[in-house]
Amino acid sequence: MTADVEKRIPPVGRITLRGLGESETGLAFIAFIVMALLPIFVSGYSIYILPQYMLFGMMAMSLGLLWGFVGILSFGQAGFFALGAYTMGLAMQSDLGINPAYIGMLLSLVAGGVLAAVTGYFLFSAGVRATYFVLVTLALSIMVEQIAVSQSDITGGWNGMFIDRISLTFGGLGEISLNEDAPAYYAVLPVVVVTYALLRWLTSARFGKILAGIRENEDRMTALGFSISVYKTCAFALSGAIACFAGALYGTHANFVAPSLGGVLFSTEVVVWVAIGGRNSLLGALLGGILVATLSNYLSTITPEYWQLVLGLIFIVVIVFFTGGIAGAVAQLPRLWQSRS
């Protein structure tokens, strides 16, 4: 069966690796070990704030999956992110007998996945072109923001919503509160690592190869009998669920969510992260999200306008000259080295 499928699929196996190539796994190992050891060497504000950036990175991966591996771009990832944060906030306010943290996490996965699946199938089944999809997702994030503003009885409107830190309970075995910085850090990091590993596995499995096939040649994949709209919908639903889940964790970690979290500006910031980090590499997207968000936070306190200006210019340079972003440039390095010596 598998061999049969392999034969049916056009030769895209190589193309799926056009990001960082074979070195990605090794680099990811190093990156995650550095992240795991970081709290030993630094403490204080960095350890407080880093999990939030890791969750931004997770949202960036959800976009990287779409953009790099399916070739569809969403300008609405922050809409899902905010939806997740609000879901978690509402779950934390409820009293259901079960630990609301788990309900919030589960609901956010479902909410993000269902919203993306419905929107995605609605559009993909009609073969809506990629540029219109960008506009619709842009509208989607505006709608999330508008609903958050207009339904102020539930969401707190412009004032936003406060969310308590969650604590993880293990039946009768005990409870870990994530109120302190270090436990929160070590709760978020594994989630990011598992998400990364899951996405790496999916993109290199049959599913990922079909997605890459769709990216490279939709007509051929249709002719081969694949239902393009179903696969695209699955990818978008997965992406929406991941972004929404990351948002749920972000909401409880930041203790707060406001409508602007789902807005257009934040949604497109994610696109900038992924473009700079490398749209064809999940690690590139993840690190792009973490690093650019860290830099933004640091430089915004010094020179907000000029930093955003420079970021915009870097974005232009990346689109015009380095389509693969930093990850693409890193992947090129060995080849440059070889051609020189």
Added chain:
Amino acid sequence: METAISVVVDATLITLVLALAAFGLAIIYGLVGVINMGHGAFLTLGAYLTWAATTSGIPFVLAIIIAAIGVGIVGLILEHLIIRHFYDKPFDTLLLTWAFFLVMTEIIKIVFGTDFRNVANPLPGAIDLGAVKIPIYRGMIGLVALALISGTAFVFYRTTLGIKIRAMIQNREVASLLGLDIARMYKLVFAIGACTAGLAGGLISPMLSVDPYIGNVFLVRSFFVVIVGGVGQLLGGTLVGSFFIGGSETLFALFSKQVFAQTVVFLLAIVILRFRPAGILRQR
């Protein structure tokens, strides 16, 4: 009865303002096929240039002309430096024009500051029609929008330039073989689109407080106007699209909050976009 009249008047005025705001986008998207995500920045820049000109004592009419020319020049520079190399890659132009929006917004913040600015209303007062009062300036904007759109339609269908542009849209290769300088035509159309957006930004500025993101209010709505009306249908498409988006927003706002009405209209526009991707005017 009175509410009915006031709703009709409101809907008409909103339709025309929206048509004005979307027209620059309709030109650039409809004629040269660039998904111009920088449209909002063009509008904002037009508004700020108008503010800068009027505060330095230049009369309003002259100020909006300065704004239109200024934004036209910025559009020309953008086209020449970047966009012209990417006409055959709509996805890249989408990202590049968004990058332009990011850069332009920051430049606006650096040059003009982030505070709210107000442009004095050049025509205060209202016309009393018994049942409703129409602010003179808003009525005027409506007339200007109509004049601008029909003027462009005249150029499009009745002049040599119009024939050239239509030839270019219909068949770029053949038009080029017949001696039409396609590169120059694209540049011209892009600059005219930017110019129109600048003019619209200037005209709208007295009705709102000007801030660096003022143009974004119109970005997605302008796109929906163009798509719902039908890409490339400058005259009817823009008006029908604006009527649909602006008019229905007025209607829904009667029953719910303004913000929620916008959400419903977006939802409707997405449904239309799915079932009639070529717009409601055109048969599939």
